[in-house]
Amino acid sequence: MTHATDVTSETIETDAGTARVTWHRVRKARFVLAVSHGAGGGIEARDLQALAAVLPGHGVSVALVEQPWRVAGRKVAPAPRTLDVGWRGVWPALAAAGPPVISGGRSAGARVACRTAVELGAHAVLALSFPLHPPGKPEKSRAGELLGAGVPTLVVQGGNDPFGKPEEFPEGTYELVGVPYGDHGFAVPKRAELTQDRAVALVTDAVVRWSGSLG
Numbered sequence: 001m002t003h004a005t006d007v008t009s010e011t012i013e014t015d016a017g018t019a020r021v022t023w024h025r026v027r028k029a030r031f032v033l034a035v036s037h038g039a040g041g042g043i044e045a046r047d048l049q050a051l052a053a054v055l056p057g058h059g060v061s062v063a064l065v066e067q068p069w070r071v072a073g074r075k076v077a078p079a080p081r082t083l084d085v086g087w088r089g090v091w092p093a094l095a096a097a098g099p100p101v102i103s104g105g106r107s108a109g110a111r112v113a114c115r116t117a118v119e120l121g122a123h124a125v126l127a128l129s130f131p132l133h134p135p136g137k138p139e140k141s142r143a144g145e146l147l148g149a150g151v152p153t154l155v156v157q158g159g160n161d162p163f164g165k166p167e168e169f170p171e172g173t174y175e176l177v178g179v180p181y182g183d184h185g186f187a188v189p190k191r192a193e194l195t196q197d198r199a200v201a202l203v204t205d206a207v208v209r210w211s212g213s214l215g
Contacts, residue, residue, distance in 0.1 A: 024055075024064070114153070149174070
């Protein structure tokens with residue numbers, strides 16, 4: 001079954017500055033999946049673009065959210081509290097779409113989604129490349145943010161992510177899917193036993209399955 005996707009963009013004023021949302025809408029969507037980028041990149045990330053291409057075909061509208069610092073052209077993300085402010089400012093526009101909203105993001109964006117999920121009324125959380133700890137510093141764990149999300153949560157993590165490999169994650173009620181060989185951006189080396197396209201497909205397949213299981 002195919003779904004016609006309507007792609008539009010809008011800017012939203014927040015207390016942290018002007019944010020931008022690129023919508024990939026589908027009629028009669030079951031959910032809106034809102035995902036933001038990390039601290040070192042934008043919505044051009046391979047996993048975010050893949051989700052925007054694939055999820056509408058499964059009845060899920062995708063909103064790619066650019067934080068104000070990124071829209072303003074800055075190269076360094078602000079403090080986590082400011083990221084939360086930007087996300088809160090965008091949320092009313094996401095919720096106004098109608099369907100329940102899955103709050104998501106990659107890396108720093110995943111942390112934002114976890115920290116604000118209950119407060120904003122998110123239906124679920126998608127955490128892509130959750131930065132469990134800074135590279136080489138496992139003692140500085142951010143597991144509390146993930147464990148405190150308070151809603152159904154899916155983590156998709158690269159098998160070689162320096163910010164936390166799948167086996168480093170603590171027990172919890174969330175679901176975790178690993179992408180073998182993948183780094184923090186789900187890039188896989190050429191010598192890997194799976195192709196780059198297949199690695200990205202593991203991400204989208206996991207999200208399609210998980211979102212289909214949500215009530």
